[in-house]
Amino acid sequence: MQFTRLLRNPSVTAAEMSLHAGRLTGRRVAGRHVVAVQDTSELVLGSRRARAGYGPVGRGNVAGLLLHPVLALEAGTGALLGLVSMQVWNRNAGELAPRRQRVTANKESRRWIDATKQAGAVLDGAASITMVSDRESDFYELFAERPHNVDLIVRACQNRRIEAPQEGPDLLLAFIDAQPEQGRFAVTIPAAPGRRARDAELALRFAPVAVRRPLNAADPALPETVDLTLVDVREVSKPEEGSEPVHWRLLTTHCVATKVEARRIVDLYRSRWTIEEFFRTLKTAGFDIEAADIGDPHAMINFVAAATIAAVTIKQLVQARDGNTDQRLSDAFDPDDQTILEAVSAKLEGKTERQRNPHPKGSLAFAAWVIARLGGWTGYYGKPGPKVMRIGLAEFHAIKYGANLGLRNV
Known part of the structure; x- marks a missing residue:
C-alpha cells in the first residue's frame, strides 16, 4: 500500500528520479572515459485495465508508454557505470500535423537532442564523453546542436x-x-x-x-x-x-x-548492444514490466522510472559476476552496504572452494556473488542471470532494512 501511494503521489515524478540517478552516476564517472548509449523502447501494456488512458505504441491496436534512457559505460571495458537520464512519456492519442510541418521542438525526435545535452551536463566530470545511438537519431539538428563536451x-x-x-x-x-x-x-x-x-x-x-x-x-x-x-x-x-x-x-x-x-x-558503436540487453532485463529477462496492471498513467510512469533504476543495478551485477569489469562496489552500492555484504557472504560461504566467494572485498564482483546466492544460485551450475539477481537484490534490501532498524525507541 505504501508503494502504491508513492507511485500515485503527484509530487513523485520520473523526472526527479532521473535527476537523482544522474547525480549518482555523475560522481562515479569522474576522470573516466565514458560512452553514453541512448535508445527508445516501447512498453506495450497488454492488461485490460492498462489500455484505457494510454497512447498508441508500435504497430496495430496496442497501447503503452515509451522509455528513452541514457546509460553510461566505461570506454574500453564496457562496464555499466549507471543511469545518466531517462524520459518516460505517454503518447498523445490525437492526430498530429505531418512531420515536416512541425519544428523539431514539437517532435518526439527532440528526445535525442535533450538526452545528449543532459549527458553533457551530468557527465561533465568525465575525461571524455562519446554519445552512441542508432539510425533513428540520424538527423541534422543533433549534430548541429551537440554540447561542446x-x-x-x-x-x-x-x-x-x-x-x-x-x-x-x-x-x-x-x-x-x-x-x-x-x-x-x-x-x-x-x-x-x-x-x-x-x-x-x-x-x-x-x-x-x-x-x-x-x-x-x-x-x-x-x-x-x-x-x-x-x-x-x-x-x-x-x-x-x-x-x-x-x-x-x-x-x-x-x-x-x-x-x-x-x-x-x-568498437565504441558496438557497445550500443548493452542497451539492448538492458531493455531485455527490464522486460522479459528480469522484471516483466509490460505485465504490470496499473490503470493510472502517472503511477505507471513512476513505476517504469523506478524499475529502470533497479534494472541498471541488475545489469551491473550480471556484468560483474565473473569479475571481468574490475568495478568497485561503489559503482552500484552505497558505501555502508559493504559491511552488510561481507557479513552475508560469510554466512553463505561453505567449506568447499566452490562455495566460497572468490572475489576481493570491495569489488562489485564480490557483491554480485552475494546477491546471486541470495537469489537462489548454488554456485555450482550455470551463471546467475537477471531474474536471479533481481530476487537476490530484493532479499538483500530486506536484510539491509532489518540491519538498520533502530530499537531504541521501541
Missing part, C-alpha cells in the same frame, strides 16, 4: 547531401562506396534473438565529409554544413543462411585519420 557516433540512415570533393559524388552513400578499402579486421558477432554468434571479417572505409543542411524543414539558423567523419564497415565473409551481413555507416564527430582510429569508432 560530447562527441557523437550515429549510425547513418539518411543519404545526405554533402559538399562534393573534387567533382565526386555529392550524396553521402555514393561518396563512401566510391572510396577504396582501407583495411580489414576480424570480430565475433554476438548472438541475438534468431541469430547465433559467429566470427566475421569486416572491411573498413573512412573519410571526412561536410554534411549540408537539409533543404526541407531544417531551421535556417543552423549552420549550412557540419564537418563529420563517415566510417563504413561491412562484412566481407559470407554469413550463414538466414543472417544478414553486417553493414554499418557511422557518422562521428571524432577525428579519424588512421585504421586504428576507425576501428575504435566501430
Whole structure:
C-alpha cells in the first residue's frame, strides 16, 4: 500500500528520479572515459485495465508508454557505470500535423537532442564523453546542436547531401562506396534473438565529409554544413543462411585519420548492444514490466522510472559476476552496504572452494556473488542471470532494512 501511494503521489515524478540517478552516476564517472548509449523502447501494456488512458505504441491496436534512457559505460571495458537520464512519456492519442510541418521542438525526435545535452551536463566530470545511438537519431539538428563536451557516433540512415570533393559524388552513400578499402579486421558477432554468434571479417572505409543542411524543414539558423567523419564497415565473409551481413555507416564527430582510429569508432558503436540487453532485463529477462496492471498513467510512469533504476543495478551485477569489469562496489552500492555484504557472504560461504566467494572485498564482483546466492544460485551450475539477481537484490534490501532498524525507541 505504501508503494502504491508513492507511485500515485503527484509530487513523485520520473523526472526527479532521473535527476537523482544522474547525480549518482555523475560522481562515479569522474576522470573516466565514458560512452553514453541512448535508445527508445516501447512498453506495450497488454492488461485490460492498462489500455484505457494510454497512447498508441508500435504497430496495430496496442497501447503503452515509451522509455528513452541514457546509460553510461566505461570506454574500453564496457562496464555499466549507471543511469545518466531517462524520459518516460505517454503518447498523445490525437492526430498530429505531418512531420515536416512541425519544428523539431514539437517532435518526439527532440528526445535525442535533450538526452545528449543532459549527458553533457551530468557527465561533465568525465575525461571524455562519446554519445552512441542508432539510425533513428540520424538527423541534422543533433549534430548541429551537440554540447561542446560530447562527441557523437550515429549510425547513418539518411543519404545526405554533402559538399562534393573534387567533382565526386555529392550524396553521402555514393561518396563512401566510391572510396577504396582501407583495411580489414576480424570480430565475433554476438548472438541475438534468431541469430547465433559467429566470427566475421569486416572491411573498413573512412573519410571526412561536410554534411549540408537539409533543404526541407531544417531551421535556417543552423549552420549550412557540419564537418563529420563517415566510417563504413561491412562484412566481407559470407554469413550463414538466414543472417544478414553486417553493414554499418557511422557518422562521428571524432577525428579519424588512421585504421586504428576507425576501428575504435566501430568498437565504441558496438557497445550500443548493452542497451539492448538492458531493455531485455527490464522486460522479459528480469522484471516483466509490460505485465504490470496499473490503470493510472502517472503511477505507471513512476513505476517504469523506478524499475529502470533497479534494472541498471541488475545489469551491473550480471556484468560483474565473473569479475571481468574490475568495478568497485561503489559503482552500484552505497558505501555502508559493504559491511552488510561481507557479513552475508560469510554466512553463505561453505567449506568447499566452490562455495566460497572468490572475489576481493570491495569489488562489485564480490557483491554480485552475494546477491546471486541470495537469489537462489548454488554456485555450482550455470551463471546467475537477471531474474536471479533481481530476487537476490530484493532479499538483500530486506536484510539491509532489518540491519538498520533502530530499537531504541521501541
